[in-house]
Amino acid sequence: MAHGTVANQVRKWRFECGEMTQQALAAQVGVTRQTIVAIEGGKYAPSLELAFRIAWVFRRPLEEVFQYDPGGQGSPR
Amino acid sequence: MGFREMSAWASFGTTLVIFVPYFSRVWFSYRAGELDAGTLLGSLIGATVLQVFFEIGVHFAILTEAQEEAADELDRAIHGKAVRAAYWVLMATCSSLVICMVVVLPLLPAQFNQDGWFSPVLISQVFLACLVLAEAVRFLAQAVCYRRAA
Numbered sequence: 259m260a261h262g263t264v265a266n267q268v269r270k271w272r273f274e275c276g277e278m279t280q281q282a283l284a285a286q287v288g289v290t291r292q293t294i295v296a297i298e299g300g301k302y303a304p305s306l307e308l309a310f311r312i313a314w315v316f317r318r319p320l321e322e323v324f325q326y327d328p329g330g331q332g333s334p335r
Numbered sequence: 336m337g338f339r340e341m342s343a344w345a346s347f348g349t350t351l352v353i354f355v356p357y358f359s360r361v362w363f364s365y366r367a368g369e370l371d372a373g374t375l376l377g378s379l380i381g382a383t384v385l386q387v388f389f390e391i392g393v394h395f396a397i398l399t400e401a402q403e404e405a406a407d408e409l410d411r412a413i414h415g416k417a418v419r420a421a422y423w424v425l426m427a428t429c430s431s432l433v434i435c436m437v438v439v440l441p442l443l444p445a446q447f448n449q450d451g452w453f454s455p456v457l458i459s460q461v462f463l464a465c466l467v468l469a470e471a472v473r474f475l476a477q478a479v480c481y482r483r484a485a
Binding site: 288289290291292293295296299301302304305308 | 337339340404407408409410412481483484485
């Protein structure tokens with residue numbers, strides 16, 4: 259089975275939402291700041307529920323915050 | 336570095352600091368023929384109590400640096416990964432030992448068992464070492480996963 263990657267625009271949308279801090283976002287979605295750091299760095303793919311919660315905080319559709327890349331590393335296969 | 340990562344490194348460190356000398360002592364006592372159940376039980380209780388005190392002390396020190404937060408899904412994912420790693424280590428070491436004791440050792444010439452390899456006291460210590468090794472792997476896997484996610 260091919261392994262894709264989940265890209266995200268969390269950093270960008272934090273900036274767009276009044277330069278929200280990682281700590282503030284973490285508090286709003288109910289996780290630790292380390293989890294937000296890991297998601298932004300692409301080192302952890304959040305659960306569907308957490309992804310929806312993050313998108314909801316930014317008032318954006320899920321696909322504007324998270325994108326699935328089936329080829330991984332941003333390159334289509 | 337977050338509380339849980341520091342805690343994992345600290346627990347890994349205290350496990351090594353307590354149990355490496357403990358097993359070294361057991362081994363040298365065994366080689367010197369001074370290994371008996373009473374001494375062993377005393378040492379084990381001492382090591383366990385010492386580890387509890389070390390853990391409490393180190394975690395108080397960590398709390399001055401970082402605040403403990405409720406576990407979230409990343410913490411649970413890391414915990415699960417670390418437990419799986421420890422489980423495989425425990426299974427591999429224990430199965431290897433059982434195979435070694437049941438299959439390999441009886442096939443060896445008698446002089447190899449003159450030192451009492453089948454002594455229940457020694458075997459219990461080898462299984463304890465497997466358990467401690469699995470715990471150390473669990474703490475190390477947790478710490479490494481947190482470091483990678485940082």
